Amino acid sequence: MALGVLVALAIGLLVVFGIFAPAFTAFFGMEIATSTAVPTAMLVFAAAFSFYFGGMAASYRASARRRLHGVLVAPAAFVISPIINLATGQGMFPGVEDAVTVLLAALFLVVSLAAAYVGARRGEALYAYNQRMRRRAPR
DSSP, rough: OOOHHHHHHHHHIIIIIIIIHHHHHHHHHGGGGOOHHHHHHHHHHHEEEEHHHHHHHHHHOOOOOOHHHHHHHHHHHHHHHHHHHHHHOOSTTTOSSHHHHHHHHHHHHHHHHHHHHHHHHHHHHHHHHHHHHHHHHHO
């Protein structure tokens, strides 16, 4: 599961700061800072993309209960964040004061859980396929 969380965080950072940043700056210019819809959609996509691959990696590498390990990537990442915030002296969720922000955080959790579930199913299927091919391969 730790591998899945690391994969999800790495892909999320690469997507947000590596792939999308130059593209959105080139297409939308600096007006992106005044709009909240485009960055929110970009972050929702990045969360889904990264937790899909994180769930798939965790599911593939798990020794048992592959789908469960893949799905647990998203809640593990959402639990790690408040722990780090508390350790640094901030509140559990700094900046989350109004209902819209709480709903947005819930949206991210739901999207991340759904993407991790789909990725976990794919990782489980990929592992089963690789095991079948390994048994069929001539030695």
